[in-house]
Amino acid sequence: MTATLGVPGPVPGSAATRWLRVVPDTMTMTGRALRLARRDPDELLVALLLPTMIMLMFVYVFGGAIEVGTDYLSYATPGVILLCAGYGASNTAIALVQDASLGIMDRFRSMPVAGATVLAGHVLASVAKNLVTTATVLAVAAVIGFRPDAGPLGWLGAVGVVTAYVVAITCVATLVGVVARTPAAAGGLGFFMLFLPYVSSAFVPPETMPAWLRGVAENQPVTPVIETVRGLLVGLGADGAPVTDLGPTAAVALTWCAGLAVVSLAAAAWVFARRGR
Structure with missing residues (x-):
């Protein structure tokens, strides 16, 4: 009798099997999050009316x-885009807390599904909605x-920067969602997301603010993102004057977005895994 030698395959339900299914599981979780949003008429109504009213x-x-x-109108439109995107991303935190309170997260942990796909599904659904x-x-x-x-x-660049910003703040919302214990606590992020663009160059030039507030406005992530989008779409800077070199501002904006996304999502995955254990 001869023995067959080979490398054993992954055991069903093992970590290797779960990670082999990252892409299809992420798409499944994204579809689930989008279906939940579609079945919530209040969220759909707010998503359509809020941008118009603002x-x-x-x-x-x-x-x-x-x-x-x-x-x-040309000056404020990029700011309104980011303002509404921030509000929409904050709903991700509430959705995650609701999943945890209803026991859905425990159900997912009992299945051969990588925890990261649950979080990634919420992130991708938020990006699509925003x-x-x-x-x-x-x-x-x-x-x-x-x-x-x-x-x-210019349009391609503006859409890319807005998408990067939406991904970044959705990752921040994801971290809040796995840390917060109640939907009310997670909903507090919505206020912060709506407030942050006001202390930036979204609606007024930072030069018009008090010195201490101007420093905050010029050194927070929303300002370079808005200035990049405004410069790409209408060629204007924070002071309303034409801008010629967007390279440094765009680099700062994308660095902020990448840093927030990586740090927040890594922290969220770590907290999610520890709570599972």
Whole structure:
């Protein structure tokens, strides 16, 4: 009798088997998160109405009283995009806490599914929803007179930077979602996400702020992201003047986004795994 020698395959349910299914499991979790969002009419309504209301409020209520040296609609539109994206990403934290409170996370841990795919599914679903929100903001802005002069490369770059920002803040929301104990605590992130763009160059030049607040506005992640998107779409800087060299600002913006995404997602995966044990 001869023995057959070979390398044993992965044991069903082992860590190796789970990681071999990372991509299909991530797609499954993404589809689940999108279906849950679709079945929540309140979330869908807010996702469509919030961008419209914020855009109209800033342009028609505040725009006439704010002097930025250029058309206020062109100046504020990138800020409204990031403001709405932040609100949408904060819902990821609430969704994760709700999954934990309903016992779904325990169910996933009992299955041959890598924990990272559960988190990645929520992140990808949030990115997809926020890109729809971004399109809504741009559509409303176009209706009321927003006319960017960007070419195809400018649009591609702007969408890329916005997507990087959405991924970054969704990863931050994911970390909050696995740390928070209640939906109310996770919902507090929504206020922070909405507040952060106000202390930036989103709606007024930082030069108009007090010295101590100006330092915060110029050295937080939202400002370089907004200035990059504004420069790519309409060619304006934080002071409303034309900008010629976006390279350094774009590098800072992408560095912020990459750093926030990597650190937050790694921390979220670590906390998620420890809670599972």
